[in-house]
Structure formats: structure tokens, C-alpha cells
Amino acid sequence: MPKKVDHQARRTLIADALMRVAAASGLEAVSLRHVAAEAGVTSGMVQHYFATKDEMMSFALAVIRERNEARVTRAVGALSQPLTPHALVRTILVELLPLDEQRRADGRVALAFLAYTAVRPAAAARMREDTDQMVTFIADQIRAAQATASAPAALNPEHAAAGLLAAMEGLGVYLLGGQYDAQTAVSALDDHLSLIFTG
Template sequence: MPKVVDHNERRTRIAEALLRVAGEHGLEAVSLRHVATEAGVTSGMVQHYFRTKDEMMAFALEVVRERSEARLTAAVADLGPDPSPRALLRAFVAGVLPLDEARRADGRVALAFLAYTAVRPEAAAPLRADTAAMLAFVAERIRAGGPRPGVDPDKAAVGLLALMEGLGVHLLGDHYGPDTALAALDAHLDTIFR
């Protein structure tokens, strides 16, 4: 009887190896050979699933995205059945911030991928689509939550996502800790909501 191979499990195993290599040594250290060694497989197997480094990178980013979505779903569930828009946005941003080691590892890869796509615009399409979806989600929550007079929900959404990215970069660089980042987030939310 032929052995049944779980191709998605193998692809995910390779992507997780890529995440470890990128998280420990930076994206420039990612190669098919290094990833194969980290995953404990042959370079041929890596090439069977990913023809190019770009394909491997895109799949790894998808793994990071799925992990983030799972964390966000759990954070929102913890808020109860009918959270306020402000509480929902706080949970959303805090869920993305690299406040613990698992999120720091994912954050390092996401930041490295962002830099990678800066010189490869064709690889940036998934990030642009994610950003557009996040902006729409955040702006709608701001509208629903009753912003302060004079606050434009669309501009406030751009500002909140920029704050999230900035806080994330500074947390990854150990410029300040989680408590400082969360206090800054709360202060910013106070400028948006009544």
C-alpha cells in the first residue's frame, strides 16, 4: 500500500523552518539549502514544494497570517459576545503587537517580508490587500464606536495602523516594553473615541 503524504503538512513544516531561519538569522540568510537543513529534509523536497524563494516566502507569510488570525480570534472571543468598537480595536492592535516571544518571532518575519517586498513590488500584492482590508475594518469600527467630533474615521484608521506598525518595530528593537506600548495604544484610542 503506498504511503499517504500530507502535502500541506510538509509545506507547513518547510515554512516553519523558514520562519525559524529568518527569525534567528534574518531574511538574507534564507535559502532553499538553509531551510532544507532546518526542516530536516532535502533541498530537492523544498524545491518540489516551492520552485522559487518568492513562493516559499509567500507561503511563510501566509503561515504568519494564519497564526495572527487565530490569536486575534481568541482575543476577540475573550471580550465576550458584544464588545465595544474601542475594546475590539484595542484587542485587534494588541493581538498583532509583538508582546510575547511567539508574536516577536512572527513579527520579525513580517517585518523582514515587508522589507523584502519593498524591492519586489510583485511580491507585495498580498500585503497591499491585507492593508486595505485592515483599513476598512478599523475605519468601520471607529464609525460604529462614535468618534470624537472632528475625527475622520478613514484618516484615524490610517493613523492607528501606522501607530501599530511603529509600536511593533520599536518593540522588536527592544526600544521599550509591552507596558509602554499598550499605554501608548490606550492614549491614542482616547484621542479617537468619545
């Protein structure tokens, strides 16, 4: 009887190898040969699952997205009820900051992918969708806080959400670069959140 191959597991194995190469050496070091060597498979196997570097990168980013979603779901599930918009948004954004080694490795790949897509608009489509969804979600939470008068009524929810997301991303870059430590980054994020959710 032929051995059953778990194709999703193989794709994930290759994507994990790609992320290790990218996190250690940058995306310029990512090639079929390097990823195959890191994964302990042949270049032919990598090509079987990913015809192009863009396909490999998109799949790796999807793996990071799934990890982030799992972390956020666990953290939100641990919050006390009832949830406030402020607590919900804070929990999500803190979970997305690269505050431990796994999140730092994922963050380095995501940052490299962002630079990669800057000159490849087609490859950036899913990233734009994710950003739009996050801004919409945060804006909805700001509106909910405004409805209970805990957030300033004059605040434009979309603009505030976009700025908050950009602040979190910028803090993440500084964490990855070593300019900020975790306490500084989280305190700065908390100050931004307080301005938006309590005025």
C-alpha cells in the same frame, strides 16, 4: 499500499523552518539549502513545494497571517458582550503586537518580509490587501463609535484608521528592536485609541 503524503503539513514544516531561519538570521540568510537543513529535509523536497524564494516567503507570511487570525479570534471571543468598537479594535491591535516569544518570532519575519517586498512590488500584493482590509475594518469601527457619539464626529475614519494601524506597526518595530517594553507600547497604543474613540 503507498504511504499517503500530507502535502500541506510538509509545506508548513518548510515554512516554519524558513521562519526560524529568517527570525534568527534575517531574510538574507534564507536559501533553499538553509531552509532544508533547518527543516531536516532535502533541498529537492523544498524545491518540489516552492519553486522560488518568493513562493516560500509568501507561504510563510500566510502561516503568520493564520496564526494572527487564530489569536485574534480567541481574544475577541473572550471579550465581554456587548462589544464596543473601542474594545474590539484595542483587542485586535494588542494581539498583533509582538508581546510574547511566538509573536516576536512572527513579527521579525513579517518585518523582514516588508523589507523584502519593498523592492519586489509583485510580492507585496497580498500584504497591501491585508493592510487595506484592516484599515477598512478599523474605519468602520470608528464610524460605529461616531454614530453613538463616543468618537469625535470631525474625525476622518479612514485617516484615523490608517494612523492607528501605522502607530501599532511602529510600536511593534520598537518592541522588536528592544527600544520599548510591553507596558510602554501598550500604554502608547491605549493613548492613541482614547484620542480616537473618546476624543
